[in-house]
Amino acid sequence: MGDPVTSTPARGRGELEREVLACVAAAPGPVTANDVLADLGGGLAYTTVMTTLARLESKGVLTRSMPGRAYAYSLVGDPGQVEEALAAHRMRRVLDSRGDRASVLARFVAELSAEDEQTLRTLLADADAGPGGTS
C-alpha cells in the first residue's frame, strides 16, 4: 500500500518547478530540501530539489531563512498583488455583465467614501499625466 510513486515518468524542468512550488505552498510552515524530497519522493535527486528551490527563490516566488543547519523555504507573502489583480478583474467582470455600464459606474462613484473618491481622483490624474493617454 502507500503511495507507489516509485516508477513514475520523468518530469520536465518547468513541471518540477511547479511541483516543488506546490509542495512548499502546501506545507504548514517553512520546509527544507529534505522535507520536499521526502514529500515528493519517487526518483528525485537531492541536488535537483536543492537547485529547483534555489531557482524559485531567485525568481522571487519563495523566500528562504536558516533556522537550523539548512535553508528553509516558504511561499513569498506577496499574494497582495495577485489578489489586487483578481479583485480588479472581478469588478470589471461585474461591470461587463450589466448592459448599462455608465449608470452602474455612476452609482458606484456616487456611493464611494470621501477617501475612496480622493484615491480615485489621484489615480485618474496619474493616468492622464502618464503616457497611456486617456483610454
Next chain:
Amino acid sequence: MGAAASMLTPLVVGVILALAGRRLGDLLPPATAVPLLTLASLVTALSTGFVLAVAGFDALAQLPVVASAGTWSARIVAAREPVPLALGAACALACVALMGAALRRFVSSGRDLAVAAAACRRLGRGTDGLIVLADETPDAYALPGLSGRVVISTGMLRALPAAERRVLLAHEAAHLRHRHHLYVQVAELSAAANPLLRPLAGAVASAVERWADEDAAQAVGERTVVARAVARASLAAQCGGTSRISTTGVGTRVALRVADTFALARTKAMLAPAPEPHRALTATVLALMIAGAVAAIDTGSHTEHLFEMARAATITSS
C-alpha cells in the same frame, strides 16, 4: 432526392446526435470525442441554420413585393416550393431568432475569453504558468489566455498528498495545452444556434475533463492516483464552501474548474481501463455530420434551380 427530405435531414441528424451525445462521450476516448463532437455540432448547427434560412427565403420569395424586386415569378416559386408558406415564415422567424442567439453567444464568449486573457496578463507569468493563491478555500482552475495560467489556492494544495497534487497540476496544464476552452465555447455556440444540440455541448464539457484526466494519468503513470485525486479535490472544493474566487469568478464562464459536476463519472472512468478507440462509431458520427451538410447543400442547389426557373418565367411572359 426529394427537396423536403433534404431539408429535414440536418434536423434528423441533430436529433440523433442529441440523443446519442452523452453515450458517445462515454464510449469514445475523450481525446477523440472532444474534437469529433465539437466538429459534428458545429457542422450540424450550420447545416440546420442554412436549411432554415433557405426555407425562410423561399417563403418570403412568394410575396409579390419581394418577387417583383427580385424579378422572379411568385407563382412559379409558390407552385414548386416544397415548404408551405406558413411553415416557411416560421422557419424565417426561427432562423432570425437563432442567429441572434448565436451572435449574442459569440460576442459573450469572445468577451469572456478576452477578459480571462487580460486577467492572465495581469497575474504575470507565475512559475511556469502556475499561480498559487494564498487562500484557504480549496479551488483550482485553468484560466485561458495566449499562454494561460493555472490558478490553485493553498487550501486545495493542502487538501492533497504529493502524488495527487501532481495529478492536479497535470490536469490543469492539459486544459491549457490542448486549448480545451475553445472546444467548449464552440460547442456552446453551436448549441445556441441549434438548441437541439444542447446535450452535445454537455458531452463536450464533460469529455474535456476526462481528456485532462487521461493526460494526467499519462503524466503520473497510474490511473488510480488520478481517480483518488479527482475524488479528493472535488470533495475538498465542495466541503470548503464557496470560495471568494469562484463565486465572483475570474472569467468563471470560460475557466475550467477542477471540481465540476462530473466528478463521480470521472472517478469511475479512471478506475476502469482507458477507453479503446472506436473506429466504427467515429466513422458513423462523421457520416451523419456529412449527410446533414450534403443535404443542406442539396437544398441550396435545389432552391437555386427553382429560382432560375422562376426568373425564366418572368422573362418569357414579359
